[in-house]
Amino acid sequence: MxxxxxxxxxxxxxxxxxxxxxxxxxxxxxxxxxxxxxxxxxxxxxxxxxxxxxxxxxxxxxxxxxxxxxxxxxxxxxxxxxxxxxxxxxxxxxxxxxxxxxxxxxNDVNCTALGEYWQGAAVGTEDFLCVTIGTGIGGALFLDGKIYTGHNYSAGEIGHINLYPNGKSCTCGNNGCFERYASSSALEGLIGTRLGYQLELKKFFDLLLAGDEPCREIFERWIDDLTTGLQSLVHIFNPELIVIGGGISAQGQFLLRAINTALMKKLMPNHRKSLTVKLAENDNKANLLGAAKHFMRSMEC
Missing domain, CATH: 3.30.420.40 (ATPase, nucleotide binding domain)
Known part of the structure; x- marks a missing residue:
């Protein structure tokens, strides 16, 4: 085929x-x-x-x-x-x-999850969450070996779980959504607010890795918001794995260590006991692989 x-x-x-x-x-x-x-x-x-x-x-x-x-x-x-x-x-x-x-x-994030399940970070894993961090935050719920789409094909809108009641307004029409605080664009906004001038994320991470103190404080605030949202998801779904995708995953092991360190402290013991966090492995090809896998699975039904 x-x-x-x-x-x-x-x-x-x-x-x-x-x-x-x-x-x-x-x-x-x-x-x-x-x-x-x-x-x-x-x-x-x-x-x-x-x-x-x-x-x-x-x-x-x-x-x-x-x-x-x-x-x-x-x-x-x-x-x-x-x-x-x-x-x-x-x-x-x-x-x-x-x-x-x-x-x-x-859906594109569902395809990311399918691509990583087929040939990537989630191979052999039947219960995992896929979280893509970019301009917004996208999510896919992979439960019992298949994508969970919900009653009206709208499950997985994790970027719009509420992080701060009465917080920043969101494009979805609500306030305080997760993606308004923990997306890549949210990090860029935080950088501009705290430093008083804008930095590209690549330059920000270069300064962060070089030990810049203001950048460290900004990053820790962002990681705290990101992992607070992930904490709720882990406590609800008790997944075996979280796959982190999107442009921010280019920060590699540094980002992964920061997420793991902050997240594990926030989880109840049984939820963190077997949880693994990984970065997506297929970059821009994950969605194409996932689309192919979706077609093949559909033909099997």
Whole structure:
């Protein structure tokens, strides 16, 4: 089996050809041009899929997308205006009608989890949480060997658990959400507020590793907020593993040690006894791998 796989992000759309062993025969990307709207974005995906059809033998198409996704019908249940007009689009139906191929669609963080489960940090683990830290915080719940999507395909919105009642306003319409304090963008905001000027995260971490005291204080505050949110999740789900993904995971073992040190102190004994925290291993390819795995699992049903 060979699949065309796509990962729709707000800035770029990554795509490739993946076989059933998880090997990539081709990868590339193109600009999302989100301002043109959801229908235009999906139309571009269909156009690229048709080009790939002429170059490779393809058995189907699988798409990883931001937003809450009905993974059975391949429809967007809800999405923010990062890609205007994406909400309610029947992505699978649209792409299938243009290509004549079967199409599956799944939420992007769920695809990250599936990719790491198939060929990454979560291989052989049946109960884990996947947390992606970037502009916001995304989550996937992998329970008893499968993604838990909830009643209306909207489970895993961990970025919007409440960390500070009456706290900072959030794009979801509430206040005090986890991602407003523990995302990469939240860290950038904290840096600007505390230092009085803005630093790129790379420069911030360079100074932090060099022993800069103000940077250490900022980082410890951010880690405290991050691990307080994770504490609640661990106490609710009692997972075997937490996989940390997103751009911040590029900080590697330094970040992992800081999370482990702070988190383990906050957990009840039985919850920390067998918990492991790992960084995602597949970088930008995790979502593409997960999309492929979602398609294969769907075909097995």
């Amino acid at each position: 060979q699949l065309a796989v796509f990962d729709i992000g707000g800035t770029s759309i990554k795509y490739g050809i993946v076989n059933e062993e998880g090997e990539f025969l081709h990868t590339d990307s193109f600009a999302t041009e989100a301002h043109l709207g959801g229908e235009s974005v999906i139309g571009k995906v269909a156009d690229i899929a048709n080009i790939l059809k002429r170059q490779y033998t393809i058995d189907g198409i699988s798409i990883s997308s931001a937003g809450q996704i009905d993974s059975v019908s391949g429809t967007v249940v809800f999405a923010t205006d990062n890609i205007p007009g994406l909400t309610s689009l029947p992505i699978a139906e649209m792409v299938s009608s243009h290509t004549g191929l079967p199409v599956k669609v799944e």
